[in-house]
Amino acid sequence: MSGNTFGKIFRVTTWGESHGKAVGCVVDGCPSGLDISEADIQRELDRRRPGGELASKRMEEDRVHILSGVFEGKTTGTPISLLVYNKDTISEHYVKIKDTPRPGHADLTYWLKYGHRDWRGGGRASARETVARVAAGAIAKKLLLNFGVNVIGYAVEICGIGWNQSVKISDEKDYLKLYEFSERSPVRVPDFETSSRIIEKIKQLAEEGDSAGGIAEIVVLNPPAGLGEPVFGKLSAVLSMAVMSVPAVKGVEIGAGFGVARMLGSENNDPIILKDGKICLETNNCGGILGGISTGNPIVLRVAIKPTPSISKPQKTIDLKTMEETEIRIHGRHDTCIVPRAIPVLEAMVAITIVDFMLLHGMIPRRLISESY
């Protein structure tokens, strides 16, 4: 779980720059015998793709190629190499700002750290890298569905316009309804009226040359109990790492999250009860995780996503060649709000984490077919 590789058994290594030849990943440790096709992966990539009037105008087909690890439609247990070519790159936009780091972007820190960087389109720090995460996540999600586990996500707040949050949901079906509704909303908000207000606000900000952030909620439905490796490899800790590694994420909370600071113990503790003869928690303030181990209840994470740093309003920066203060206005093709497109990426990271723990605990076997052949 370091550098560009994530996971212990199901290990995803991503590579590629925004305006390089391609982006891609290697998925190692996937069990053998899983049915997987380029179409399975494409579906998830299409959920992440720019499109519609609210998103970046960069038009990428994002067609995925499986180069290894799949034979006759099934995984072989060997590394799966996935590749997506970059096609619609216009690097000219970036030539003139290559010496003036964009505020809120990684330009400055990459320059400080590496000394030499691909400045075209943000290079490696571009959200374009998340194409590879979503492709890998598509495999993880399909594998999880084989075991009845579903990872979903939607937005609960954008530009300060919140939707009445999900804390009181107790039934997994209600989560699924939210998700299905959100998938039809251009901003992935599971409520029509809130969705409309947010769309209006985003259009207005786009005109003003500004941008907005928000909060996404990711839920794991029907997770097994017992996931997590205390004391450092707690499920909560590894999930936090997973989502915090996604570009623009500045906060993560589980269950009641920051709300716990204002709750009493008697309010926050989830009573342990029986339901149909099975041990169950009456509420889910713990977000499905106690002591770093999953309870079997839905796992609920909320993630804070910052406003797109690329804005056309003038901003203060410096010229790295002359070391003088200057001003920058960013033109190009950017999303005013990245939250809707970040959701499939967050789902991917959560799905990869859950798959990895299930493999680590022997809950998913290393081969899915009982007979050889």
Add this chain to the structure above:
Amino acid sequence: MSGNTFGKIFRVTTWGESHGKAVGCVVDGCPSGLDISEADIQRELDRRRPGGELASKRMEEDRVHILSGVFEGKTTGTPISLLVYNKDTISEHYVKIKDTPRPGHADLTYWLKYGHRDWRGGGRASARETVARVAAGAIAKKLLLNFGVNVIGYAVEICGIGWNQSVKISDEKDYLKLYEFSERSPVRVPDFETSSRIIEKIKQLAEEGDSAGGIAEIVVLNPPAGLGEPVFGKLSAVLSMAVMSVPAVKGVEIGAGFGVARMLGSENNDPIILKDGKICLETNNCGGILGGISTGNPIVLRVAIKPTPSISKPQKTIDLKTMEETEIRIHGRHDTCIVPRAIPVLEAMVAITIVDFMLLHGMIPRRLISESY
């Protein structure tokens, strides 16, 4: 970074149960030539120890023993084994509740996961385990100070009583003042008036048999720029994992954190300016981390800590032997609010993370003495 080991080069492995013979850790990968004594470690352990009228009445001396890795007062580069005996354990309190998992605790999930557990005092899931983290963190902190880096922490909100937060602080000296003040407050709040109100509230909750949570802020002063390994080993991601692994933590945010959901891009982006001829950020909404890499500004994390789950009010639970619903009242010696004692633990985890990255980047050498001998 899995199970009970944290870190890649500076690797900390902790062990021990609340009412077992001892708790301890092995610190592997510490550079050779660091001056370290039991007294250096004891100082940090004493900051975490229970004490005062607000804390648990369990009276542990918490005396640390260095069993290896230090010779003639200096580290040798070999693993440092640290051990603290458990002395004041009263397991009788736990006999009668060993079959009734305490709500909000890890009792239920350990039972589900492992099948067999040490139920005395919470066993491995007890916050007693954090003694070992603080001991290891003391070495990390001393090492960081050798390189001018200081990790501090204090509470910014307890039981909903907030202290005017630190976002506008631009000078490292101001952070140090906050820290010094907080160290004199029984609740580690850097403001006298707020501190008093919180103490009143905690006393009241203790009488009512309830408990409170809060928010801690951890700051890394004078960090080097360039820490972090995108795209998965981002500094923000690994720090989140580090603090989320601490018992009772349910949320983490960096810089403006969840606040970014309500900010515009033009508000959130930190302008890049020159200060005394050096590149600098005018504000620190990014919390010292951009693109997962440190900027050189103070690194600012906030952490949500839930109310102590041990409360004497009656709570619903089940009897695991009879599988019937029942009620539990927890007696024993518990902190009404764990936030003040959690702070040294959080500092330890942050210090270990920073040391590990500095070693990984070659910013701290593997040996601290130039001459052999």
Add this chain to the structure above:
Amino acid sequence: MSGNTFGKIFRVTTWGESHGKAVGCVVDGCPSGLDISEADIQRELDRRRPGGELASKRMEEDRVHILSGVFEGKTTGTPISLLVYNKDTISEHYVKIKDTPRPGHADLTYWLKYGHRDWRGGGRASARETVARVAAGAIAKKLLLNFGVNVIGYAVEICGIGWNQSVKISDEKDYLKLYEFSERSPVRVPDFETSSRIIEKIKQLAEEGDSAGGIAEIVVLNPPAGLGEPVFGKLSAVLSMAVMSVPAVKGVEIGAGFGVARMLGSENNDPIILKDGKICLETNNCGGILGGISTGNPIVLRVAIKPTPSISKPQKTIDLKTMEETEIRIHGRHDTCIVPRAIPVLEAMVAITIVDFMLLHGMIPRRLISESY
């Protein structure tokens, strides 16, 4: 698998110096529900202990203490801390040679690498460290026996006196007989006549102030097929790392090993046949591993162990203080030949590796009891 930690799921971290307070280890990732006692571990430690007229005169009781991870006689799935005090240390022998690195020892390289070292009794580089490996290995071996897997070892050559090697053995029972015989030989050679000749030779070398090396064979009986993670985590690769990490080991070979350089393909390839209706290899030149994956046949490794570097004959060295050439004669309590005592250590490393792979592949569950409690 770095520094002082070995393993991915079943992770062993050792610590301690030869003349420090104690040596020990933390075994993390052991499944819950395994019956384990100090006596179980002691049995293996006693196999490694010095004793008899041929071995070092250092008299250590080597009594092991379990400090955590075991409750009511069963493992809890939490880290197991094991500790053995050093008692019979005579550091005076080492004071006068602390500045003159002993040829063949790690004195020089530790000095070069760390700058500061515990020179008493070889410090961390002493074979005393292997006490901790054997203690951890005892747990691994007991766990393997629960799954019908047995790890054994014996010497096949000492001071150039070879015993007719085991290559033609096809039955697991024959391996067990060899092992049982070797356990009754002071030099762990499974043949009475060879054993006697070797003992004579060792006595003679002891008188001459010289020392001898040899070759040990380690065999895994009844291993599951399918162990190994190509292409880098091949079973052969990880086993090689495991045994090469043992002090004094300078070579490792699997199956026909270096002999393959003189064999034709038609001789070396093991024919695939049916035996009692099951797929089987007619010979075992591959040593139970093909393509880095176990075949299910006995896994056979041979390990070259160098002569004890501590000899009383005069040797050339330099004085690190004066940087002048000088001569050293090593007095103290050393084994003339370390091979017999190295065998339990090699078995331990092999057992830990096999357990780790079985856990990684889900062949050993993370909990051994089906019912909770």
Add this chain to the structure above:
Amino acid sequence: MSGNTFGKIFRVTTWGESHGKAVGCVVDGCPSGLDISEADIQRELDRRRPGGELASKRMEEDRVHILSGVFEGKTTGTPISLLVYNKDTISEHYVKIKDTPRPGHADLTYWLKYGHRDWRGGGRASARETVARVAAGAIAKKLLLNFGVNVIGYAVEICGIGWNQSVKISDEKDYLKLYEFSERSPVRVPDFETSSRIIEKIKQLAEEGDSAGGIAEIVVLNPPAGLGEPVFGKLSAVLSMAVMSVPAVKGVEIGAGFGVARMLGSENNDPIILKDGKICLETNNCGGILGGISTGNPIVLRVAIKPTPSISKPQKTIDLKTMEETEIRIHGRHDTCIVPRAIPVLEAMVAITIVDFMLLHGMIPRRLISESY
């Protein structure tokens, strides 16, 4: 260091099957600022390519494509994705033997382990995978040369015909001469007369439908002292793992290796002397490694490589569909002796290991350019 990823900082992940679309790798953790071109990598690939009358007739161009991580001719510190298309694949040869595992190959164990496998050309277990290792190794070797370290290799024995071995070489220049000579020999043997005899023997075996193995020697010239992380991450241990992961390798020894079993301590210990005022070992029986740490002398490894398992002589096997015994004769395009082509692969693995340790120890910086830009 697991599955298909090798290394801790300089991490190589390989992917691809023999008859799939392509083979490739991702090199993560390479310092920024290294000059690297496709031509640099091609040179090493060409050393490994089949060719000449002694080798496989499969004619692959093996042209490498750099897809990421290099910008304007220099590495950026981000993952380097390398890809080589498979072109000259004739899978028909394999259709008829897909159900009859080839003795000495991984067919059987992949079938047992994964249940589903790409049987074309050996799939993932084919030595074709080593193209990716050599490509990654080319980067490692170039990086090492920047720091004066050179990794070379040659054959010392093939089909039992040995060349007077290198043990007495004390001067690095002599090693270089051997290497240069061997590069002009079709069998990479650094002696004209031996080379000729081996070529004759290989031709004869090819006619007979048989094959031969041998021993390769890999040497690291001018390595820094202090490489290695005892007690488990010893340089000797990690190097053994690295080379044992190469297809067909069945043994590894360091320095005097298995010869130590027949040496006395007084013969095997390398005297410590002064040479031009510097500490030095008079002999190099330790192969440049003492206590798992490099001494600064040449690091010398010998590796046993088995005869190519693909032979046209009839061999016993079973039909996995009918589960009956049968006979197989392998036709196709195979090397009669793989040793010469294995040498660049072994060099690559050793170079990657040395680079990784140097990065881990801070001996190679994470960026190679002092100025940003």
